[in-house]
Amino acid sequence: MFAATQPRRRRKEARPSELTAAALALFVEKGFAATRLEEIAIRAGVSKGTLYLYFDSKDALFKAVIQEGIVPVVAEGEAIAARHDGSAVELLERLLENWWSRIGETEYAGIPKLMIAEARNFPDVARFYYENVIRRGRALIGAALERGMASGEFRRLEVETTIEVVIAPILMLLIWRFSMAPCLGREIEPRQYLAIHMELLRQGLERSRV
Amino acid sequence: MFAATQPRRRRKEARPSELTAAALALFVEKGFAATRLEEIAIRAGVSKGTLYLYFDSKDALFKAVIQEGIVPVVAEGEAIAARHDGSAVELLERLLENWWSRIGETEYAGIPKLMIAEARNFPDVARFYYENVIRRGRALIGAALERGMASGEFRRLEVETTIEVVIAPILMLLIWRFSMAPCLGREIEPRQYLAIHMELLRQGLERSRV
DNA sequence: GTTTTTAATGACTTTCGGGTCATTAACCTA
DNA sequence: TAGGTTAATGACCCGAAAGTCATTAAAAAC
Numbered sequence: 001m002f003a004a005t006q007p008r009r010r011r012k013e014a015r016p017s018e019l020t021a022a023a024l025a026l027f028v029e030k031g032f033a034a035t036r037l038e039e040i041a042i043r044a045g046v047s048k049g050t051l052y053l054y055f056d057s058k059d060a061l062f063k064a065v066i067q068e069g070i071v072p073v074v075a076e077g078e079a080i081a082a083r084h085d086g087s088a089v090e091l092l093e094r095l096l097e098n099w100w101s102r103i104g105e106t107e108y109a110g111i112p113k114l115m116i117a118e119a120r121n122f123p124d125v126a127r128f129y130y131e132n133v134i135r136r137g138r139a140l141i142g143a144a145l146e147r148g149m150a151s152g153e154f155r156r157l158e159v160e161t162t163i164e165v166v167i168a169p170i171l172m173l174l175i176w177r178f179s180m181a182p183c184l185g186r187e188i189e190p191r192q193y194l195a196i197h198m199e200l201l202r203q204g205l206e207r208s209r210v
Numbered sequence: 211m212f213a214a215t216q217p218r219r220r221r222k223e224a225r226p227s228e229l230t231a232a233a234l235a236l237f238v239e240k241g242f243a244a245t246r247l248e249e250i251a252i253r254a255g256v257s258k259g260t261l262y263l264y265f266d267s268k269d270a271l272f273k274a275v276i277q278e279g280i281v282p283v284v285a286e287g288e289a290i291a292a293r294h295d296g297s298a299v300e301l302l303e304r305l306l307e308n309w310w311s312r313i314g315e316t317e318y319a320g321i322p323k324l325m326i327a328e329a330r331n332f333p334d335v336a337r338f339y340y341e342n343v344i345r346r347g348r349a350l351i352g353a354a355l356e357r358g359m360a361s362g363e364f365r366r367l368e369v370e371t372t373i374e375v376v377i378a379p380i381l382m383l384l385i386w387r388f389s390m391a392p393c394l395g396r397e398i399e400p401r402q403y404l405a406i407h408m409e410l411l412r413q414g415l416e417r418s419r420v
Numbered sequence: 421g422t423t424t425t426t427a428a429t430g431a432c433t434t435t436c437g438g439g440t441c442a443t444t445a446a447c448c449t450a
Numbered sequence: 451t452a453g454g455t456t457a458a459t460g461a462c463c464c465g466a467a468a469g470t471c472a473t474t475a476a477a478a479a480c
Contacts, residue, residue, distance in 0.1 A: 052438095247467075
C-alpha cells in the first residue's frame with residue numbers, strides 16, 4: 001500500500017489561521033519549547049517550509065497565536081455591562097455566562113494556560129495580553145463589584161483584591177482542564193463548578209443582614 | 211584581572227539538593243524544555259558533568275525536583291485537622307495559614323506552576339503528584355466542609371465541586387506570582403488576598419438565616 | 421609524606437530541531 | 451494550451467544543547 005500523497009493546494013487565505021490553530025493546540029499541550037515546528041505544520045496539513053511563508057520565526061508564530069486569541073469577547077462584556085440595568089449579582093452572572101460561552105467552550109480556552117506557562121519567556125507578549133484582556137476583564141468585574149457596593153447590594157470589601165479572588169476560580173477551571181485533567185481522567189464538570197462559584201459569591205458578597 | 215577559579219570542593223551529600231533547588235528555580239522561570247542543564251549546574255556551583263553524577267538524565271532531574279517538593283506539609287495538615295476541636299471555619303483558617311507558611315512562603319511555592327505547565331509532558335509525575343499532594347489536600351478541605359455541613363455551620367452544597375472552588379484561588383495566587391507578576395510588576399499582596407478569600411468563604415458557606 | 425579512592429571537571433560527540441532555498445507544481449490569464 | 455506567477459515543498463545547513471568520558475585533584479587511608 002502506498003499512501004497517496006495529496007496533491008498540493010494553494011490556499012493563501014486559509015493557511016495563517018489554520019497554522020495558528022494547530023500551533024495553539026500543540027503549544028497548550030506540550031509547551032512552546034517542546035513543540036516542533038514540523039508537528040505544527042503536519043497538523044495544519046502543510047510542510048515546514050510553508051509555515052515560514054507566513055511566519056518569520058517560531059517566536060513570531062507564538063505572538064500571532066496570542067494576538068489572534070484576543071477575540072472581541074472583552075468588548076462584548078463591556079457592552080453587556082453598559083446596557084445592564086438589573087442587580088449587580090445578575091450582571092456578574094451574565095458576564096460569567098458570556099465568558100464561558102465565548103471563551104470556555106471554544107478553542108481559545110487553552111490560551112490562559114499557555115500564557116501562564118510562557119509569560120516569563122515572552123514578557124512583551126505577556127504585557128500585551130495583560131493590557132488587552134486581563135486588565136479590561138478585571139475592570140469589568142471591578143465595575144460590577146463597585147456598582148453592587150454603591151447600591152448597598154454588596155458589602156464593602158477592598159475592590160482590587162476582591163477582583164482577583166473572584167476571577168481566580170474561573171481561570172483555574174481552564175488551567176486544570178488543559179494541564180492535570182488529561183493526565184488523570186478527572187474532568188471538572190464546568191456548569192456545576194461555575195454554579196457553585198457563583199452561589200458562593202452571591203452569598204459571600206451580600207451585605208450582612210445585621 | 212583573572213577570575214580566580216574556585217578550588218574544587220567534594221560535597222557528595224549536599225550536591226543533590228543544591229541541584230534540585232537550582233533546577234526548580236529555573237524550571238519554574240523558563241519551563242523544563244527551555245532550561246539548559248549547564249545553567250542549572252552553574253547556578254548550583256558545579257559543572258555539567260557533576261550533574262550527571264547525581265541524576266541519570268534531564269527527565270530524572272525533573273522527577274526528583276517534584277518528589278523532593280513533596281514535603282510532609284500535607285501530613286501536617288492532616289494532624290491539624292485530626293486534633294482540631296473548634297468550628298469548621300476555624301479549621302479552614304488554620305489549614306490555610308499552615309499551607310501558606312509551609313508552602314506559600316517557601317521555595318516550594320513554584321511547584322504548582324511548574325507541575326501545571328509540564329503535567330502533559332510528564333503524565334506519570336503528574337499522577338504521582340496528584341496522589342501524594344492534591345488528593346490528600348482535597349480530602350482535608352472536603353472533611354472540613356463536611357464537618358461544617360454536618361454541624362449545621364455550613365449550608366449544604368455538592369462537596370466534591372465545592373472543594374475545587376475553594377482551592378482554586380489559593381493555587382492561582384502562586385501561579386500568578388510565578389508567571390504574569392514578574393512581567394508586569396503587579397504583585398498580589400498575599401495576606402490581603404487570602405483574607406478576602408477567607409472572608410468571602412466564611413459568609414458564602416454560612417447556612418442561610420431564613 | 422605517600423598512596424588510594426572517587427568527586428569533579430570540561431572538552432568532546434551526537435542528536436535534534438529551527439531556519440533556508442532551489443525546485444516543483446497549482447492556479448491564473450491571455 | 452502556453453506561459454507566467456507564486457504558493458508549496460522537503461532536502462539541506464548549522465548551531466545549540468543533551469549526554470559521555472578520559473583526566474584531574476580533593477580528601478581519606480595508611
